[in-house]
Structure formats: C-alpha cells, structure tokens
Amino acid sequence: MNMMAGQFINSANAAVDPSSSDAMRLLDAKPAGVNEQKERQALKNQTSSNIMFVRGETQGVGYNGKMVNPDIIDIGDIITAVILGVYYPKIWEQIRSINFGKKKTSNGNLSAENYSDLLLTKEQLNEFNGVGGQPIYLALLGRVYDVTRGEKHYGPGCAYHFFAGRDASVAFITGEFKNYIEDEADNVLALKSPAILSLINWEKFYKSDYIYIGKVIGRFYDESGHPTKYENKFRAMAEEAEFDKFNEQKLKDKYPDCNIEWSIEKGSHVWCTESSGGKERNWIGYPRKLYDNGNENFRCACVKKEYLDTKEVVITPYDNCEHESQECYYHVN
Structure with a gap:
C-alpha cells in the first residue's frame, strides 16, 4: 500500500497552515477484497470542499493533539483510524462532495499521476x-x-x-x-x-x-x-x-527611434544622433516615418543612407524636410 495518490489538508484544523507544506498524504491502495474496496470507495466519496488537494513533501499533520508521520500512513491506516474513532467526528461533519475529475486505471484504482492536477468547475x-x-x-x-x-x-x-x-x-x-x-x-x-x-x-x-x-x-x-x-x-x-x-525588436535595432520634442512655436521636432532611441551606434541616420505593418500608425525612425530606398518596411520622408537632413520639423493638424 505505498502508491502515492496525493496529499490533502483539512483547512478546519487550526494546527495546519494551508499555505505551508504541512499536509497529510493520502495514499492509494493496491487491489484488495471487495469489502475493503467498498470501504475505500466510501471514504473517497466523502471528500470535503474544506480539504485542499496539494502536492509536495510534508512533515506531518496533527490529529487528536498528536503528530503523525505521513510517510508511514496509507489508506488502510486512515480507514482503521476512522473506524476506531481516532479522528474527531466533527471533521467528517464538514465533508462535502467535490469533483476531483480524476480517471481510474484499468483495475479501477485511482492512479498517482491522475492526482497531479485538481479539476474544478x-x-x-x-x-x-x-x-x-x-x-x-x-x-x-x-x-x-x-x-x-x-x-x-x-x-x-x-x-x-x-x-x-x-x-x-x-x-x-x-x-x-x-x-x-x-x-x-x-x-x-x-x-x-x-x-x-x-x-x-x-x-x-x-x-x-x-x-x-x-x-x-x-x-x-x-x-x-x-x-x-x-x-x-x-x-x-x-x-x-x-x-x-x-x-519588431529586430526592426528597432535596425531602424532605431528618433529623438523628439514639441513646442508651441516650432511644433514637433525630430532628429537623429549616434544614441537616439537608446541605441548606441557608429552612425546617425535620417528621420523617416516608419509605418507599423503598413497601417496609419507610424513612428519616427533613424534610417541609414543605404536603407532609404528599402522595401523591407514602409518608410516615407517628412514633408518640407530635406532628403538627407538629420532633423525635421512638422506640425500636426
């Protein structure tokens, strides 16, 4: 009886912090007799919404004021404890049904890997x-x-x-x-x-x-x-x-942004330097309108002389700006 099926926490137990790794392991059992299988299935069907399914290692959880070692607890131990009344009855008073959405294996048992995810509506x-x-x-x-x-x-x-x-x-x-x-x-x-x-x-x-x-x-x-x-x-x-x-980042590396400023007197001012757009380089470039995917939105890009006639992207010069000027002024209507 050592196939690990998962872990659960009773959040009603004040001794257990739901955000910690302290939790009790719920171990699935190997095939057993009909009566024992019925007991196991009955226990599985009584799963509380106050019991969280978690993964990870655990150091133990207390019940009846005592600490237990989860490494030595299997489903048979839990059933025995319930039968003997070791667990407080009030724990089971809170138990409600919750759909864990797990599949059964060919022999009818819930497999360990099926407990890797909790499925919730x-x-x-x-x-x-x-x-x-x-x-x-x-x-x-x-x-x-x-x-x-x-x-x-x-x-x-x-x-x-x-x-x-x-x-x-x-x-x-x-x-x-x-x-x-x-x-x-x-x-x-x-x-x-x-x-x-x-x-x-x-x-x-x-x-x-x-x-x-x-x-x-x-x-x-x-x-x-x-x-x-x-x-x-x-x-x-x-x-x-x-x-x-x-x-887009490759294009920004190749066609870095211009510097830009605006004033009432002069309108928008764009210009290129060896560090405009935050890209340090050994060339300056010329301001051009570079359009995003051919739509109406554009940004000011500094373009190398050899790329001024590129077909890779859509670029156009600013109105009333010389072809090889490194700065341009324009007004937005």
Whole structure:
C-alpha cells in the first residue's frame, strides 16, 4: 500500500497552515477484497470542499493533539483510524462532495499521476475566495493557483480580492472590475498581441511565486483536464505574438527611434544622433516615418543612407524636410 495518490489538508484544523507544506498524504491502495474496496470507495466519496488537494513533501499533520508521520500512513491506516474513532467526528461533519475529475486505471484504482492536477468547475472554484477562512484560489488562463499566502492582496476587503475564486483573465488587462460579465471574464482571444504577451507574463509570475493547483473545467480545459481547441488557439496566438515582438525588436535595432520634442512655436521636432532611441551606434541616420505593418500608425525612425530606398518596411520622408537632413520639423493638424 505505498502508491502515492496525493496529499490533502483539512483547512478546519487550526494546527495546519494551508499555505505551508504541512499536509497529510493520502495514499492509494493496491487491489484488495471487495469489502475493503467498498470501504475505500466510501471514504473517497466523502471528500470535503474544506480539504485542499496539494502536492509536495510534508512533515506531518496533527490529529487528536498528536503528530503523525505521513510517510508511514496509507489508506488502510486512515480507514482503521476512522473506524476506531481516532479522528474527531466533527471533521467528517464538514465533508462535502467535490469533483476531483480524476480517471481510474484499468483495475479501477485511482492512479498517482491522475492526482497531479485538481479539476474544478467555476462554481467549485468560487468557494475558494478566502471568505470564512477558506483558502484563496485564483485562476488565470484556466490554470488555478493557491494565493493564500498573499492574503493581504487577495483576501476579503483587499485590493485584488476581485480575482479570488474566479478566472478573470481579461481584467488583468482591462482593469475592469465593475462592469463585469462572468461568461466573458476569461475570453481572451479578442485581445491584441501586446495584451496577450502581458497575460503570458502574468502567468509566469503566478507560476514562479505561487503554488499551481490545477485547472478550471471550461473554456481552456475539458473535464479530463485536456487542453481545448480554445486553449490551443490561444497558445498559438501567444507564439505568434512572441514572434512579432522578436521581429519588431529586430526592426528597432535596425531602424532605431528618433529623438523628439514639441513646442508651441516650432511644433514637433525630430532628429537623429549616434544614441537616439537608446541605441548606441557608429552612425546617425535620417528621420523617416516608419509605418507599423503598413497601417496609419507610424513612428519616427533613424534610417541609414543605404536603407532609404528599402522595401523591407514602409518608410516615407517628412514633408518640407530635406532628403538627407538629420532633423525635421512638422506640425500636426
């Protein structure tokens, strides 16, 4: 009986800090007799929403005022303890059903790898909002993180409590908390490339600073935890955005920004130097309008003489400015 299936914490137990690594291991058992299997299944079906599924090592958890070593506890020990009344009855009074979304192996047992992710519906995720001492879960792009240790930011009454217990990925970009449409809160495909990259940066932040818990069943992941077409499309868009950013940076290295200033008397003044655009170089260049992807938006770029007739990008000279002048003045109507 030593196949590891995961760990759980009873958040009602004051001796256990949900944000710490102190948790009891729930070990799955090898196939046994019919009666024992029924007992095990009954225990598994009595899973509380006050019990967090976590991963990682644990040093032990107390019950009945004593510390136990989780390394020597298996499912049989737990069943025995319950039968003998070692665990307080009030623990089981709080037990409610929660869908862990795990698959069974061919022999009917839950495998260890199936416990790697916790799968939650939106309704179940909403319960973990920090109210009444509950743990605080936050979802971003369909992935759930335990942010309980950041309670001063995400707890009730705090600045970012809006994000607790939900996936509000769009609000990370818009900052819109009041006109909130629940069904569209995680619909990110309409965002522009810079916003998508910003979400990817947020994702990196939560991965590095908080504990990854699992996934939300819905837009990004199905009931088995597999990526949906929506998730795949978003990741493809993110890759494209990264590629565009890389190319944009290459263009900025080749065609660095001009210096620019404005005054009432002279209007806009643009000019090039050997360090304009923050790029130190051994050439100066000539101010040109460089258009982004051929649209109406442009930036002032310093262009080398040999690139003045390039077809790589769309560049045009400033009106009333000499062809090889290193500064130009213009007025915006």
